[in-house]
Amino acid sequence: MSDREFLKFFSGLIGALAALTVILIIVANVIGDKAKKAEVATADAKAVAERIKPVGELTVASANPVMNALIPAANAAGADAGKKTYDTACAACHGAGVAGAPKLGDKADWGARLAQGNDTLYTHAIKGFQGKKGFMPAKGGNAALKDDDVKAAVDFMVSKAK
Numbered sequence: 001m002s003d004r005e006f007l008k009f010f011s012g013l014i015g016a017l018a019a020l021t022v023i024l025i026i027v028a029n030v031i032g033d034k035a036k037k038a039e040v041a042t043a044d045a046k047a048v049a050e051r052i053k054p055v056g057e058l059t060v061a062s063a064n065p066v067m068n069a070l071i072p073a074a075n076a077a078g079a080d081a082g083k084k085t086y087d088t089a090c091a092a093c094h095g096a097g098v099a100g101a102p103k104l105g106d107k108a109d110w111g112a113r114l115a116q117g118n119d120t121l122y123t124h125a126i127k128g129f130q131g132k133k134g135f136m137p138a139k140g141g142n143a144a145l146k147d148d149d150v151k152a153a154v155d156f157m158v159s160k161a162k
């Protein structure tokens with residue numbers, strides 16, 4: 001191979017490699033772009049869902065029997081929320097009657113308590129209460145609970161004690 005021939009071959013090779021590099025860069029860009037777009041799309045969807053979610057979730061649990069009769073569907077939602085709060089924040093003690101807690105559905109233990117009226121039960125559940133059998137911590141020890149959640153949980157427990 002003469003020097004001239006070699007030079008021709010070598011510059012051809014360099015040219016081909018340069019072209020391949022350009023092609024690979026383009027391909028990488030296209031692939032990267034697609035992945036990025038997909039990421040942006042999911043992030044956008046999340047942000048939108050966050051922005052349009054309802055300001056407050058409505059829980060309806062009324063102490064008024066007429067209202068309860070009028071809004072059975074809404075009331076069922078309230079009872080659901082009450083059970084949820086009960087399950088997460090109250091069942092630890094009230095499920096099995098731990099530490100003197102009146103057990104869910106134990107009519108004998110709940111009878112005298114029901115007689116105090118719902119307002120007293122709400123106050124005892126929200127503010128805490130030292131009784132003869134034990135100590136009921138404020139909101140079951142879960143300060144993050146809203147008063148209405150605690151009331152709904154009391155309603156749920158009361159409904160099981162009747």
Ligand code: HEC
Nearest residue numbers: 089090093100101113124125131132133134135136140153
């Ligand atoms: C750490 C245990 C514990 C947890 C958790 C707990 N309770 Fe209690 N609760 C008690 C005890 C103990 C009593 C009984 C006190 C007594 O009568 O001596 C009680 C009593 C009550 C009473 C009856 C009050 C009265 O006046 O007789 C209500 C209502 C009540 N709890 C609601 C709740 C609700 C609602 C939750 C969840 C948000 C909850 N409790 C979580 C221990 C607990």
